[in-house]
Amino acid sequence: MDQPRLNWIANFIWGIADDVLRDVYVRGKYRDIILPMTVIRRLDAVLEPSNKEVLAMKERLDAAEILHQDAALRQAAGQAFYNISPFTLRDLRSKGKAQQLRADFEAYLDGFSPNVQEILEKFNFRAQIPTLIEADILGHLIEKFLDSRINLSPHPVLNGDGSTRLADLDNHAMGTIFEELIRRFNEENNEEAGEHFTPRDVVELMADLIVFPIAEDLQSGTYLLYDGACGTGGMLTVAEERLGEIARERGKEVSVHLFGEEVNPETYAITKADLLLKGEGEDAENFVRGSTLSEDGFPAREFDFMLSNPPYGKSWKTDLERMGGKGNIRDLRFVTEHAADPVFSLMTRSSDGQLMFLVNKLAKMKDDTPLGSRIAEVHNGSSLFTGDAGSGESNIRRWILENDWLEAIIALPLSIFYNTGIATYVWVLTNRKPDHRKGKVQLIDATGWYRPLRKNLGERNRELTGEEIRRILDTFLDFEESEESKIFSNEAFGYKKITVERPLRLAADLSGAALGRFDEACGEKEKILAEAVRAVAKRLGEGPHLDWQAFEADVEEEAKRHNLKLPATRKKLLRSELGVRDEEAAALIKKVHKLGKLETATSYGRYQETRDGTMCVAEYEPDPELRDTEEVPLLEEGGIEAFFEREVLPHAPDAWIDDAKTRTGYELNFNRHFYKPKPMRTLEEIRADIDEIERETEGLLDQILVETEGERWA
Secondary structure, eight states: OOHHHHHHHHHHHHHHIIIIITTTSOGGGTHHHHHHHHHHHHHHHHHGGGHHHHHHHHHHHHHTTOSOOHHHHHHHHTSSOOBOSSOOHHHHTTOOSHHHHHHHHHHHHHTBOHHHHHHHHHHTOGGGHHHHHHTTOHHHHHHHHTOTTOOOSSSOEEOTTSOEEEOOOOHHHHHHHHHHHHHHHHHHTGGGHHHHOOOHHHHHHHHHHHHGGGGGGOOSEEEEEEETTOTTSHHHHHHHHHHHHHHHHTTOOEEEEEEEEESOHHHHHHHHHHHHHTTOHHHHTTEEESOTTTSOSOTTOOBSEEEEOOOOSOOOHHHHHHTTOGGGOOOTTTEEEETTEEEEEOOOOTTOOHHHHHHHHHTTBOSSSTTOOEEEEEEETHHHHOSOTTSHHHHHHHHHHHTTOEEEEEEOOTTOSSSOOSOEEEEEEESSOOGGGTTEEEEEEOTTOOEEEEEEETTEEEEOOHHHHHHHHHHHHHTOOOSSEEEEEGGGGEEEEEEEEOBOBEEEOOSHHHHHHHHHHHTTTTHHHHHHHHHHHHHHOSOOBSOHHHHHHHHHHHHHHTTOOOOHHHHHHHHHHHEEEOTTSOBOEEEEEEOOTTOOSTTTOSOEEEETTEEEEEEEOBOGGGOEEEEEETTOTTHHHHHHHHHTTTTOTTOEEOGGGOEEEEOOOHHHHHOOOOOOOOHHHHHHHHHHHHHHHTTHHHHHHHHHHHHHHO
């Protein structure tokens, strides 16, 4: 069927809402009626020719007391669904009394097969029936869907002479109409669109990015497509179409099966309904409702192609609790072995789980096929850089890059999605990189490649035409450096985060004011300690005394005379009341280590001495207030040691690196590589602006003075 005819039918169904529902429902609720009724009418039309055979089969099965009837009834209907009620929609339109119509309509709905029942349940359509009956519009609604001007049947409507009055509507055409209705409703309710609807142009780009690179290697056979946040299933159906087209162009016959998981009940229902309407009832069974993170719908499956637009900036705390809490997760998708760590965590912050959806896909890659798996997923900017070294986000990026799975990231134009104008990016990954891409990542800045929309659709005011999609795809396939395409080694995005320590240097303040504060802090409980300190202060004087440990030893010796020990709690009291940080004071030594022949003093500081022929090194006590961190690129020439010698020691000669705290991190900063500073204004431009301001304000002061003088005399 031609596109104008499909558009006409979609417009007709779209108009039913205004004709029937306007005074009963607000516009945002029209979809709750129109979408399930479109599904019901299509299924009703498909089942009309086999209605008698299904009812006869049902009667025989009941007579034979056969319990499991589903397969036989499907066979009788010749479809993946059936209806065993004695009614069709045409039988119901003549019902006069509202309550009888309600009873018969509900009996009609109850007659559908279990797979259709699930769709109606997730649409929550039965909950709408009381409102439709109370407003007395159910019969009118049915009449509209049975209007003689449209044909939603796979069979043509004929004239009396046998000629075609209304063309048939095959499964593909019906699916196209249904998807058009979904698109319109999503655009009407654009504040929700980002949760389950991705613009078709973006989906087409993603489908091309995962299929085109291996187009010449496609073989006739079966391919599995998966979306772990499938929404209304649009990504999968577009990718299915694209895969089929590319295979046919190369003389290959492919069978494509779709798999998806979706947590929202309505969008899940739309997906399954769409597949039924397209005649893909078997694939409809491959879709499950649930939360992908905590309820993996396909734990034993692997897929050839995967693509998603997962929710970003959305909490997954509920999933985290279902999975046992952050410290108790045993799901092997999110806790793996990597970098000599048997429990390498891929758990992100509970406030944003978008990267977890990508990890889920990577866990489902095929390792035993020539083409492996290809993935495209949309993310916002936080996935590129959020998370410190050692965090879940950084670990995910590290895991991906060190396994060499990331092919490219494409920055999309702003305002290309319905519910957000923020920056978005398409990640492209595979576990079968071609040789020329191995060890490398391509960043593509496509933010300037778009066509403005004549009318905004929510936040969306830009689109990708076929020309822009082809340009992005060609840039990706060419894999060459340009102003919009940069190529880096995987290691270019990695760094070591080092912790730089400096020693704690304390001086003892034994002034009268300090001793008074100390007495007050000690009180009666530590009166003896206070007396010991005053005795030491009397010998040493006010200070400040620059060797804290010598002072502490004096106090400890004095305390012994009073049978008083100096445990950690009392030493802490001394420091808090009498200790003063002083750059001239001696560094506090925590411990002295004897070094073996092959050991170095790197982690302990710079103070070294020889005792009895053995090299010793002092482990300084670090000062938390002077602690700092530095990020050293993995590609830093000379490594951490050279960086430390060049960037740290000239400014802090007593500093050292705490090796135990060193962490590896990865981030992909687009702005660093594509930032284009705005050119500074010339002096002539600035002078011209000043002259213009002077002209505008010329005489203004005189006018104010005149008006003020007039008011004074008045």
